[in-house]
Amino acid sequence: RKEVEQDPGPFNVPEGATVAFNCTYSNSASQSFFWYRQDCRKEPKLLMSVYSSGNEDGRFTAQLNRASQYISLLIRDSKLSDSATYLCVPNSGGYQKVTFGTGTKLQVIP
Amino acid sequence: DAGVIQSPRHEVTEMGQEVTLRCKPISGHNSLFWYRQTMMRGLELLIYFNNNVPIDDSGMPEDRFSAKMPNASFSTLKIQPSEPRDSAVYFCASSPVGGGIHEQYFGPGTRLTVT
Numbered sequence: 001r002k003e004v005e006q007d008p009g010p011f012n013v014p015e016g017a018t019v020a021f022n023c024t025y026s027n028s029a030s031q032s033f034f035w036y037r038q039d040c041r042k043e044p045k046l047l048m049s050v051y052s053s054g055n056e057d058g059r060f061t062a063q064l065n066r067a068s069q070y071i072s073l074l075i076r077d078s079k080l081s082d083s084a085t086y087l088c089v090p091n092s093g094g095y096q097k098v099t100f101g102t103g104t105k106l107q108v109i110p
Numbered sequence: 111d112a113g114v115i116q117s118p119r120h121e122v123t124e125m126g127q128e129v130t131l132r133c134k135p136i137s138g139h140n141s142l143f144w145y146r147q148t149m150m151r152g153l154e155l156l157i158y159f160n161n162n163v164p165i166d167d168s169g170m171p172e173d174r175f176s177a178k179m180p181n182a183s184f185s186t187l188k189i190q191p192s193e194p195r196d197s198a199v200y201f202c203a204s205s206p207v208g209g210g211i212h213e214q215y216f217g218p219g220t221r222l223t224v225t
Binding site: 031032034042043044045046049087091097098099100101102103 | 145151152153155158165166201211213214216217218219
């Protein structure tokens with residue numbers, strides 16, 4: 001089983017729609033979780049950190065289910081500027097070490 | 111404030127040549143990471159340093175790859191000899207230390223093409 005599994009997509013959604021991505025991780029010892037976004041031909045940038053059961057930041061909500069070892073990202077009222085690849089990132093043990101998922105591609109359509 | 115700086119931004123070289131990628135982390139950050147990204151394998155951690163000391167190099171593909179961090183403001187990733195399968199985008203990232211796992215700040219990457 002891969003350390004981190006994500007549906008690669010693409011998810012094509014109209015502007016204003018709500019979209020959700022799931023991510024499963026295999027390391028039950030993971031304590032810290034992140035979502036990064038990566039625009040085409042750019043570097044990844046942190047979108048959200050996920051602590052406890054979840055986190056909310058404006059239109060973005062991340063939820064963590066430790067029992068089932070998955071985290072989700074919900075985007076409400078999608079904007080064209082949300083088009084990007086979203087990377088799920090649990091820490092993978094070891095000092096400061098994290099594992100990046102291969103990402104879910106989102107395309108918001110006018 | 112300057113972010114993570116990488117050079118060169120693009121590198122095209124022939125198989126068998128030596129390639130050196132450079133990184134300057136954000137001032138004050140104690141952890142530095144080298145990643146490689148390809149369409150097939152996504153973003154893979156190659157090696158990371160803490161306070162200039164290599165902590166985990168289990169992701170370094172083979173002996174052709176080596177990384178150094180001679181001081182807190184500079185790191186290199188060297189490939190010798192290079193092969194076409196090394197073609198990828200190589201990212202350097204830095205992170206502060208202490209109080210748990212922190213956000214990693216990525217440089218713009220070096221796009222390497224080996225012909």
